[in-house]
Amino acid sequence: MSGELLVVAASAPDFAGLRPHLGERLDGTIRDVPIRTKVLGIGLPVASAAAARGILAVQPCAVVLLGTCGIFPGRSAYRPLDVVVPSRSHLLDVAVLERRAELPTPMQAQAECDAMVSAGLQAAHPRAHAAPIASSLGRIVDDTLATGLHAATGCDGENGELFGVATACTAAQIPFAAVLGVTNLVGSTALKDWSQFQREAVVQAATTLANWLHVGAPGLPHGTPR
Numbered sequence: 001m002s003g004e005l006l007v008v009a010a011s012a013p014d015f016a017g018l019r020p021h022l023g024e025r026l027d028g029t030i031r032d033v034p035i036r037t038k039v040l041g042i043g044l045p046v047a048s049a050a051a052a053r054g055i056l057a058v059q060p061c062a063v064v065l066l067g068t069c070g071i072f073p074g075r076s077a078y079r080p081l082d083v084v085v086p087s088r089s090h091l092l093d094v095a096v097l098e099r100r101a102e103l104p105t106p107m108q109a110q111a112e113c114d115a116m117v118s119a120g121l122q123a124a125h126p127r128a129h130a131a132p133i134a135s136s137l138g139r140i141v142d143d144t145l146a147t148g149l150h151a152a153t154g155c156d157g158e159n160g161e162l163f164g165v166a167t168a169c170t171a172a173q174i175p176f177a178a179v180l181g182v183t184n185l186v187g188s189t190a191l192k193d194w195s196q197f198q199r200e201a202v203v204q205a206a207t208t209l210a211n212w213l214h215v216g217a218p219g220l221p222h223g224t225p226r
Contacts, residue, residue: 003033003034003061004034004035004036004058004059004060004061005033005034005035005036005060005061005062005063005064005213005217005220006035006036006037006038006054006055006058006060006062006063006064007035007036007037007038007063007064007065007066007209008037008038008039008040008047008050008051008054008063008064008065008066008165009037009038009039009040009065009066009067009202010039010040010041010042010043010047010067010160010161011039011041011042012039013198013199013202014066014067014068014202014205015037015039015066015202015206016199016202016203016206017066017202017203017204017205017206017207017210018037018066018206018209018210021206021210022035022037030210030213030214031213031214031215031216031217033213033217033220035213036054036058036060038050038051038054038058040054040161040165042160042161043137043160043161043164044135044136044137044160044161044163044164045137045164046164047160047161047164047165048163048164048165048167048168049164049168051063051164051165051168051169052168052171052172055168055169055172055174056172060174061174061175061220061221062114062117062174062175062176062177062220062221063165063169063174063175063176063177064117064121064176064177064178064179064209065161065162065165065176065177065178065179065180066178066179066180066202066205066206066209067159067161067162067178067179067180067181067202067205068159068180068181068182068183068194068197068198068201068202068205069084069133069157069158069159069180069181069182069183070140070157070158070159070182070183070184070185070186070190070194071156071157071182071184071185071186072146072147072149072150072155072156072157072158072185072186073143073146073147073150073185073186073187074147074150075150075156075157077129078129078156078157078182079127079182080182080183080184080193080197080201081127081181081182081197081200081201081204082127082128082129082181082182082204083125083127083128083129083179083180083181083182083204083205083208084128084129084130084131084133084156084157084179084180084181084182085113085118085121085122085128085129085130085177085178085179085180085208086113086118086130086131086132086133086159086162086177086178086180087112087113087115087118087130087131087132088110088111088112088113088132088133088166089110089111089113089132089133089134089135089162089163089166090109090110090132090133090134090135090153090154090155090163091103091108091109091110091134091135091136091163092134092135092136092149092153092155092158093136093137094136094138094140094145097149097152097153108167108170110163111163111166111167111169111170111176112166112170113166113176113177113178114175114176114177114219115219116175116218116219117175117176117177117219117220118130118177118219119218119219120212120217120218120219120220121177121179121208121209121212123212123218124208124209124211124212124215125204125207125208125211128208129156131155131156131157132153132154132155132156133155133156133157133158133159133162133178133180134149134153134155134157134158134159134163135158135159135160135161135162135163135164136158136160137160139160139190139191140158140186140187140190141187141188141190142187142188143187143188146185146186146187147187149186157182157186158186159178159180162178162180165178166178175220175221179205179206179208179209180205181197181198181200181201181202181203181204181205182197182201183196183197183198183201184197
């Protein structure tokens with residue numbers, strides 16, 4: 001395992017907030033931590049496969065996902081441009097929630113994020129929340145469905161790539177964490193609100209990551225041979 005930190009994101013715009021710290025090539029060092037970046041692609045399946053390829057190529061000491069998230073209705077502690085550092089990721093399937101389908105046993109349906117790295121990241125932003133976050137294949141656009149998702153899943157919001165990256169890291173035994181800027185409520189207005197807040201939300205996520213690195217990246221394991 002190398003001493004490099006692999007920072008991944010679903011799309012290139014999600015790295016906008018890192019460019020002031022790493023330059024346009026998005027490779028460099030912050031406080032003696034060498035950083036590599038990789039664009040994964042949109043959605044859970046593509047993100048999982050791309051994360052696995054990135055891990056194989058870099059053999060990083062840890063992986064951090066940068067991105068945005070939507071919050072389920074009724075979670076009043078959140079506001080746009082807050083940051084979520086997921087404590088764990090859950091696979092969300094609406095048909096399973098409605099008991100019209102079931103996941104095969106023992107299929108993995110949740111993945112823990114690294115507690116030490118996540119605690120360090122959460123401390124690096126004044127409006128950071130630790131919470132379980134769900135991932136689904138489709139974007140939830142029905143308000144009635146969205147309103148019941150916190151109670152049904154125990155999660156506070158959703159991000160489409162989180163579970164895929166988390167499972168790739170779990171399989172490779174690589175510590176994983178994520179930093180997600182809050183853009184919207186999940187439901188019918190999500191896309192409109194995401195468009196309004198996405199740019200600044202990813203800057204907040206990247207600033208959190210950079211702040212964590214500048215104070216010594218507490219919780220980050222050092223690269224050692226495996």
